[in-house]
Amino acid sequence: MKFSGLARSTPLHCCDGGLQGRSPSQRGAQRVSLGFVMFVALLIVTLSVLAAAVYSVFKKDNHPPGPRGLPLIGQALSIDWGHQDRSFTEWSRRYGPILKVTAGWETMIVLSDPDLIREAFNGPMAVARQSSPGFELIYADKGMVFTSGEIWHQTRRFTLFHLRNFGMGRSRSVEIIHDQIKEFMEEVLEPNKGQPRSVDHSLNIAILNILWALVAGEIVSIKDAKLLKIIEKQEEFFKEARLFFLMANVPGLMLLPEWITGINKIRAIFHYPIDQLLLPALESHRRTVDLTGEPRDYIDCLLQEQSRQPELFTDRHLLRCILDLFTAGFDTTASTLRWAFCFLCGHQEVQQRLHDEILRVIGRERPPELADKASMPYTEAFLMETQRLSNIAGIGVAHVSTAEFQLGGYTVPRGAQVISNLTAVHLDGRLFPEPQRFRPERFLDERGQLRPSRALMPFSVGKRSCLGETLARTELFLFVTSVVQRYRLRFPDGFQHDFAINESKPFVKEPSPYQLIPERRW
Numbered sequence: 001m002k003f004s005g006l007a008r009s010t011p012l013h014c015c016d017g018g019l020q021g022r023s024p025s026q027r028g029a030q031r032v033s034l035g036f037v038m039f040v041a042l043l044i045v046t047l048s049v050l051a052a053a054v055y056s057v058f059k060k061d062n063h064p065p066g067p068r069g070l071p072l073i074g075q076a077l078s079i080d081w082g083h084q085d086r087s088f089t090e091w092s093r094r095y096g097p098i099l100k101v102t103a104g105w106e107t108m109i110v111l112s113d114p115d116l117i118r119e120a121f122n123g124p125m126a127v128a129r130q131s132s133p134g135f136e137l138i139y140a141d142k143g144m145v146f147t148s149g150e151i152w153h154q155t156r157r158f159t160l161f162h163l164r165n166f167g168m169g170r171s172r173s174v175e176i177i178h179d180q181i182k183e184f185m186e187e188v189l190e191p192n193k194g195q196p197r198s199v200d201h202s203l204n205i206a207i208l209n210i211l212w213a214l215v216a217g218e219i220v221s222i223k224d225a226k227l228l229k230i231i232e233k234q235e236e237f238f239k240e241a242r243l244f245f246l247m248a249n250v251p252g253l254m255l256l257p258e259w260i261t262g263i264n265k266i267r268a269i270f271h272y273p274i275d276q277l278l279l280p281a282l283e284s285h286r287r288t289v290d291l292t293g294e295p296r297d298y299i300d301c302l303l304q305e306q307s308r309q310p311e312l313f314t315d316r317h318l319l320r321c322i323l324d325l326f327t328a329g330f331d332t333t334a335s336t337l338r339w340a341f342c343f344l345c346g347h348q349e350v351q352q353r354l355h356d357e358i359l360r361v362i363g364r365e366r367p368p369e370l371a372d373k374a375s376m377p378y379t380e381a382f383l384m385e386t387q388r389l390s391n392i393a394g395i396g397v398a399h400v401s402t403a404e405f406q407l408g409g410y411t412v413p414r415g416a417q418v419i420s421n422l423t424a425v426h427l428d429g430r431l432f433p434e435p436q437r438f439r440p441e442r443f444l445d446e447r448g449q450l451r452p453s454r455a456l457m458p459f460s461v462g463k464r465s466c467l468g469e470t471l472a473r474t475e476l477f478l479f480v481t482s483v484v485q486r487y488r489l490r491f492p493d494g495f496q497h498d499f500a501i502n503e504s505k506p507f508v509k510e511p512s513p514y515q516l517i518p519e520r521r522w
């Protein structure tokens with residue numbers, strides 16, 4: 001009895017051959033039934049899609065408003081993956097300071113208001129990072145920048161402790177920074193004084209050297225070919241990685257053929273610094289480290305920790321920790337310095353005021369010291385304005401919510417990326433009047449004393465804020481004061497920079513290429 005209906009319906013599922021041997025009226029009836037079943041099936045599918053669409057419009061999930069995307073891929077094809085802040089800023093003008101964007105299976109909650117960013121990033125709910133099948137390809141399941149939970153927590157605390165011990169922002173690193181500044185001035189500015197030149201990769205090597213000294217206890221020449229190659233590979237990686245970040249959000253795309261995804265190429269570029277620099281350094285440290293003695297550098301600390309916690313501090317984790325300091329630390333600082341030199345050339349009156357302050361506080365003879373900072377509000381204001389307008393890390397690094405929480409009157413769902421649109425904050429005319437104008441005075445009060453703004457957050461805020469902030473601030477202060485103490489920087493006659501970004505360099509923004517002329521002041 002139970003199966004009789006099924007037996008009766010069998011011919012309906014057959015092809016036309018199943019209708020053989022029946023009368024024309026029977027065959028007609030079967031065709032009508034088949035058509036009817038197909039019609040009903042189509043109707044059900046259409047109604048389901050419509051119901052899903054209507055539900056998504058009217059559902060009471062109280063998520064923030066945002067642009068509607070295509071089914072399955074959301075806004076994945078509309079986002080500028082190299083400069084996401086552009087797409088987000090445009091949408092935030094339309095939808096407000098908290099908006100929702102979907103891309104592939106990812107939900108992004110984008111914040112363009114400093115108070116909302118502080119509330120979200122200081123709280124416990126948005127401290128994790130995104131994980132994606134593609135990330136394992138670049139070891140991003142290890143290290144500090146992209147990890148979450150216990151591995152991140154332990155490693156961040158451990159790294160901060162040891163970098164402080166190695167003098168990050170204190171006398172030891174100041175000494176190393178001074179050596180690099182001296183070499184940069186002697187090798188790059190001095191031979192070209194009076195002549196136009198571009199600020200080439202020597203600047204990046206100088207910054208990378210400072211990190212390498214803390215990490216591996218070694219310093220190389222700023223003309224070193226090996227480090228130069230690593231910097232070039234890093235830039236190549238970021239150029240190729242636009243598509244990679246799209247794939248991280250729509251992982252199905254990784255199944256496309258290699259000639260479209262370029263995954264093997266990305267893997268090879270990613271491994272270059274590991275194979276050429278990091279692995280050899282790790283191995284040579286392993287041969288000479290004293291596992292119970294005084295560590296010589298960060299690699300020694302990592303190896304000592306590995307001997308105590310081998311399951312957590314695997315080789316892969318060690319390599320990614322070192323790489324994280326590199327990738328997060330050298331391009332960001334070098335790009336900020338490129339902007340600082342560009343603003344100095346384009347605003348001679350600002351440069352003159354800065355130089356006057358240097359003469360008054362430091363004089364000509366001795367090199368600048370960190371202690372001078374407190375008496376140099378104009379220089380500090382100049383650096384703040386440089387970071388505000390350059391927005392080198394336009395959206396910082398996305399956080400991820402580990403539980404649903406309320407923010408700005410909306411619900412942030414669990415597992416959503418929580419993104420700080422730092423560019424939108426720094427260019428908001430209500431927070432910074434005439435936001436496109438370079439005006440360090442906005443950070444000074446009527447008496448010329450420093451007046452910091454809570455809305456300025458180039459290093460982000462909260463539990464995941466930049467781990468290298470102290471080191472970066474020290475580098476920026478010492479580089480700018482040392483260079484302006486000795487040189488007047490200007491653009492070649494007839495050239496004016498429009499302060500636009502270099503479009504060919506995604507992620508970390510730097511100014512479009514320019515040449516400057518360093519003129520000795522004395």
Ligand code: HEM
Pocket residue numbers: 121144145146156324325326328329330332333336392393395396397398399458459460461463464465466467468469471472
């Ligand atoms: C001007 C220079 C720099 C800028 C503007 C900058 C900015 C940032 C920003 C916006 C973040 C994301 C924070 C967040 O997720 O909320 C970050 C994270 C990070 N930065 Fe920097 N950074 C700079 C230099 C450095 C340096 C020199 C180092 C290394 C010593 C460094 C190491 C890191 C690390 C390890 C993280 C990840 C922190 C975590 O996930 O817990 N940064 N940085």
